[in-house]
Amino acid sequence: MASAAPAPRLPMLYDDLRPLSSLEHGDYRLQARNAAPFITGVHALPVTVDEFVLLQRSMPIVFSVGEKPVPLALMGLNEGVNVFIDDEGQLVQPGTYLPAYVRRYPFMLAKLQQDSQEMSLCFDPTSDAVGDFDEGERLFDGGQPTETTNQILKFCEQFETAAIRSQAFVDKLVEYDLLMDGEMTIQPEGSDKPFRYRGFKMVNEEKLKELDAEKHSEMAKNGMIALIYAHLFSMSLVRDVFARQMQQGKMPQPDAQIPEAAEKGGAPADA
DSSP states (O other), X not given: OXXXXXXXXXXXXXXXXXXXXXXHHTTOEEOOXXXXXXXXTOOEEEOOXXXXXXXTTTSOEEEOOSSSOOEEEESOSSTTOOSSBOTTSOBSSTTOXXXXXXXXXXXXXXXXXXXXXXXXXXXXXXXXXXXXXXXXXXSEETTEEOHHHHHHHHHHHHHHHHHHHHHHHHHHHHHTTOEEEEEEEEOOTTOSSOEEEEEEEEEOHHHHHTSOHHHHHHHHHTXXXXXXXXXXXXXXXXXXXXXXXXXXXXXXXXXXEOOXXXXXXXXXXXX
């Protein structure tokens, strides 16, 4: 007897994916949600290079390990801990930048067939934000996408474009051998044992300084140098996240690994 085909891996946060269709979902509506309880236990989220400048003000930006590193925003230093979102899914500090990966949920662009380059607007049917509701923003009108759906599609397209730019950025870092295994050590006052965090990658400043003039000039012209320093500056915020965990009673673990990927199915652009 032939074994069943393995179920496709889903991107982080998504429990299911269905193509949005006027035939099947013609009466569906979108209800705005002011909270994101689905990330209360998420400590690392994929981000794009378009977000580095805003993110580096509040969250550390690191890179996952593995063959295809992904930029990640650290929202906590231990698995299951998010110091920026409370138990109800509200921002602990209003005004904190929330990564686009979260803001596009429950929608995303995805390939319906792996051998096709065409991507379709899909959604997670397990989300309570989309359904056959009496109230909310209609997704279709007379079988045609509404302005709400068009705006969702536009946002998802912008995200995919940014994800492609992000992969190109990381590919260049790998090509120039600028990524190294990261480690952060924090010795809190009164503790006889330091807290070490590993399992991520970061830019090697020494190798960055040793780049030849041609490569450095190339990276300066295409904006990579600015992105690299946004990442490096953000690393000082690891201590702030540590302090938040202590203040919130989410005790940090003394020797922790940041998972090698923050998604069930690879980088954002591959979903």
